[in-house]
Amino acid sequence: MERREGSYKRRWSGEKLRHEDDLECTMHDGHPPFFVPSYLRQSRYVERLKRTWDGHLAELEAKRDAREEHKISRKGSVSLRGGTQDSAGGAPAGLLSGTQSADKEEIDILDGLPSKWSDVDKWTGLEVLGDGSEVRFSGVCKTSDEAASIRANHPMPIACGLYYYEVTILSRCKEGLIGIGFSGFRTALNRLPGWEAESWAYHGDDGYSFSCSANGKSYGPKFVSQDVIGCGINFRTGQAFFTKNGVHLGTAFTGLKNTEYYPSIGIKKSGEHLRANFGRSRFVFDIDGMMAEERRFIRNELNQAYVKHLHPPDDENTLIQKLVSQYLAHEGYVETSKAFAADVRTRAESFAATGSEVAALGGEDDVQTMNRQKIRRAILDGDIDKALKYTQSFFPQVLQDKRNEDVYFQLRCRKFVEMMRRYAELQGGSAPSENGHNGHSAPDETFDNQMELDDQLSRESTKQNNLSSEEDVDMDTSTASRPNKSPHMTSADYLTTALVYGQELQAEFGSDDRPAVKEQLRQLFAIVAYVDPRDSVVGEILDKRGRVGIAEGINGAILVSLGKPASAALEKLCSQTQVFLDAAAAKAGGKPGLVNVREDFLRPSE
Secondary structure (H helix, E strand, O other): OOOOOOOOOOOOOOOOOOHHHHEEEEEEOOEEEEEEEHHHOOOHHHHHHHHHHHHHHHHHHHHHHHHHHHHHHOOOOOOOOOOOOOOOOOOOHHHHOOOOOOOOOOOOOOOOOOOOEEEEEEOOOEEEEOOOOEEEEOOOOOOOOOOEEEEEOOOEOHHHOEEEEEEEEEEOOOOOOEEEEEEOOOOOOOOOOOOOOOEEEEEOOOOEEEEOOOOOEEOOOOOOOOOEEEEEEEOOOOEEEEEEOOEEEEEEEOOOOOOOEEEEEEEOOOOOEEEEEOOOOOOOOOHHHHHHHHHHHHHHHHHOOOOOOOOOOOOHHHHHHHHHHHHHHHHOOHHHHHHHHHHHHHHHHHOOOOOOOOOOOOOHHHHHHHHHHHHHHHHHOOOHHHHHHHHHHHOHHHHHOHHHHHHHHHHHHHHHHHHHHHHHHHHOOOOEOOOOOEOOOOOOHHHHHHHHHHHHHHHHHHHOHHHOOHHHOOOOOOOOOOOOOOOOOOHHHHHHHHHHHHHHHHHHHOOOOOHHHHHHHHHHHHHHHOOOHHHOOOHHHHOOOHHHHHHHHHHHHHHHHOOOOOOOHHHHHHHHHHHHHHHHHHHHOOHHHHOOHHHHHHOOOO
16 A cells, blocks of 8 residues: 555544444443444444344343343243233243253453453553553563563454554653554563564654564654554555554555454553553544445456356346346336336347346236235234235145244244234333334334335236135134234233233144254243333344244245245345355455445445
8 A cells, every 4th residue: 555644634633532423332231332443334244243242142131131030920920831920010930931040151242353452461560451441551671672562352353354443642751662563362472562573563762663573664753642553454455554643654564464463562661551442432543434445446346357257148237137037026026027127128129239038027927926925015014814824825835834844933933023012012102003013113124125015916906816805714723813903902911812822832832842943932932021022132022124034934935835946046146145255254354354245235325
């Protein structure tokens, strides 16, 4: 990278630094927050890391809360295996019986993203202060070469493609020596980073850069108290750079391998005090701008990729048209599929183009597609009974196929979730609407893509003679019928109906030996332990977005029963591409770490 003084400089002097504007935090009771440095908001690596971290914490907290609720429920509660419910809303003991007592569990925040200085990976005399971001030296160096160094708790993740942190010099002695950089995990810590093997640093006393040697090179200006020094590695180029008070100082090191490097600093004089920012607050340097430039570079490279022989004899345009057409047909967008095919034909005729014809839906495919969409619409509306009714009427072979046992199980479990959603909505003071939404809820973006389907179903329903008697089809055979939509039903009525249905689930699937089934039932029934399930560690189960996976599952099962692929080719292509990129980023870092298929290619442009 060329040296461009001030290329990414931000007017930082006197500017109010707002923590909320530059990172995302998720606070969990009793645990530090998960922070996302602003420049890594689109990182696939951090996205996966956060999901894993949140899931693990939620599991620990759910177990803790379940143990507490179980103690209360013993005094008087209802079990789904039979009994009476505590009028105060105590936890159902039978639903929590699988919870095992355990000692308090602690987790280390973020495996793979530096968040503080290590309490153990440091030299004698260094004190780690506050939240782990500050380091002060109170020892004494016995020789001219000796110093005290420390590493962060985790290495810079190569899977991010680019990593950056900053250090503020809170106090520096007149003749002090401070080194800021990075090192390997085997590097000795009794000297300044940069002087030892597998260490690189920028030193403040002379402005030199040091690369695994005590012989340095002139690099940048000296730094003193209150200066902010940044250190970053671009794993795409294998180069490291430093910044001072928001000014990019140019490339310091080249030829770096895609391996684990830890943020590292070294101090020589007693009383010197440093504070690091690993991304919890706003950086002085505009690292967001640099990351955006890196991502644009990768996007341009991808746009220039040669794909002529990817799927012969189709050229790039024909291949994309076929993928889009097949996706529209798979997802059931009948009219859009027809319009797209007509548009492709028109364009081909206008330009006298040759190539493969893009097929549109028609005939029996129309009917089957509309039937699939009626099932999907019912699930996305939270009406699982209607979805089961439609499935048994239009595609009876699907739920009878043993290969779809899990699809049926998920549908049945979702019905319990929807019952508890209606109960939670009443507890929160708003009556549920027909589709299970709160009356005052804003539209969920998850269902935006169903707007066209609503219009299609209205316009084309008269074409489907086989649907004329659909309302006469029996509802789900469960003895716990769907709760009456009477406005006079209380939250207790909804809860009672859900508990009866829960007993049916327990009777039907409780003896299933599959670990996944047992765990899902355990988590599912834990919902009952809370007066307002939405405001609990298991509240995510009630999220409407959970309906999408159920809808996709039944749609795929139906397609397979019709001799068609369960997933659209475009969907498989996107998924396989992301899996490949994740594996490549984890192994080699660099370019693959700068691509997020969903964020970069699947979200609408702003």
